[in-house]
Amino acid sequence: MSSYVFNGYIVTPIGPCSFGAEVSGINWKQSPLPDSCIEALVLLQNKYGVIVFRETGLDNERQVRFASQLGELEMNPAWGGTKRVGTPYLFDVSNIEDDGSVVKKGSRRWAHSLGNALWHTDSSFNQHRSKYSLLLAHRVPGETQTVTEFADTRQAWKDVPEEQKVELRSLIVEHNLWHSRRLASPDIYQKPTEEEQRLKPGSYHRLVQKAPNGGETLFIAAHAKTLFTGEGKEVPESQKLIWKLIDHCTQPQYTFSCEWLSAGDMIWWDNRQSMHRASPYSEAMGPRDVRRATVYDDGDNAFGVKVPQSVQGCAPLSVIVPSTEEGALSVIASTSTILKG
Numbered sequence: 001m002s003s004y005v006f007n008g009y010i011v012t013p014i015g016p017c018s019f020g021a022e023v024s025g026i027n028w029k030q031s032p033l034p035d036s037c038i039e040a041l042v043l044l045q046n047k048y049g050v051i052v053f054r055e056t057g058l059d060n061e062r063q064v065r066f067a068s069q070l071g072e073l074e075m076n077p078a079w080g081g082t083k084r085v086g087t088p089y090l091f092d093v094s095n096i097e098d099d100g101s102v103v104k105k106g107s108r109r110w111a112h113s114l115g116n117a118l119w120h121t122d123s124s125f126n127q128h129r130s131k132y133s134l135l136l137a138h139r140v141p142g143e144t145q146t147v148t149e150f151a152d153t154r155q156a157w158k159d160v161p162e163e164q165k166v167e168l169r170s171l172i173v174e175h176n177l178w179h180s181r182r183l184a185s186p187d188i189y190q191k192p193t194e195e196e197q198r199l200k201p202g203s204y205h206r207l208v209q210k211a212p213n214g215g216e217t218l219f220i221a222a223h224a225k226t227l228f229t230g231e232g233k234e235v236p237e238s239q240k241l242i243w244k245l246i247d248h249c250t251q252p253q254y255t256f257s258c259e260w261l262s263a264g265d266m267i268w269w270d271n272r273q274s275m276h277r278a279s280p281y282s283e284a285m286g287p288r289d290v291r292r293a294t295v296y297d298d299g300d301n302a303f304g305v306k307v308p309q310s311v312q313g314c315a316p317l318s319v320i321v322p323s324t325e326e327g328a329l330s331v332i333a334s335t336s337t338i339l340k341g
Contacts, residue, residue, distance in 0.1 A: 141286030
């Protein structure tokens with residue numbers, strides 16, 4: 001698609017079906033950015049779901065200031081003990097240790113990072129979920145070595161047959177960080193530490209959410225562990241359905257890849273209407289220094305839903321969302337019809 005000008009900024013669409021755009025013409029030396037700039041960028045974000053900025057020249061302080069103009073920032077834990085970035089408002093998703101060395105294969109931090117190569121949404125495992133992620137490159141290892149892929153969960157949901165949507169709308173998802181880490185690194189994360197489980201116990205969110213554009217979207221990720229009906233009953237073979245849906249969302253017609261070209265590149269995505277995955281670590285990879293600011297969701301679904309009573313070992317809840325248990329459970333048998341082409 002051709003580039004066009006919006007509010008004085010050059011917008012170049014990237015992926016299929018108005019998913020992803022590169023935006024240029026922003027004066028990043030202004031900090032904070034003018035309200036008119038923020039308003040225009042949010043409108044573009046609502047439309048495209050993923051925005052790429054090249055060579056911003058931002059540092060930690062200005063990245064945090066820009067992100068804070070978009071909402072309240074999540075405090076990020078220092079997984080693996082790294083405190084290198086020097087601020088609790090940036091999550092260190094690099095492969096660099098505090099002493100400047102590259103993370104070693106076999107370490108717990110290496111194992112934790114493997115989960116980032118699975119399709120996911122950031123912080124879906126928090127009961128107060130995130131809205132935006134803003135990932136800024138300070139150093140990239142070289143051509144083709146750092147790529148982030150994105151999937152459009154809006155269009156993927158739109159293409160699900162209508163008869164399936166009624167059943168899927170009823171479902172609730174348990175998200176758990178340690179589930180995705182166990183999938184990616186079963187030896188090291190077979191059993192998370194007590195401290196890890198205390199910090200991130202899991203969350204519950206509706207499978208189908210309202211997107212910023214007013215339509216519907218799937219809210220799903222590798223963190224998704226278990227599905228429940230609206231009455232709080234666990235859906236049999238949850239993982240089978242979850243991964244069929246993830247596979248559906250990540251077909252080529254819904255995805256694009258974005259290469260990190262240089263320091264200063266920044267990608268801003270909406271976790272409520274997309275999934276993403278990072279290039280996996282490799283021993284041949286050079287230093288990759290990327291830092292993420294995460295903005296809390298402030299919408300109607302920001303805090304998810306109640307813990308299903310079956311998890312608590314109690315009687316089933318009254319209906320949380322309109323559904324019939326039989327209809328929800330039948331999705332397992334018929335989901336294969338969703339996932340063709």
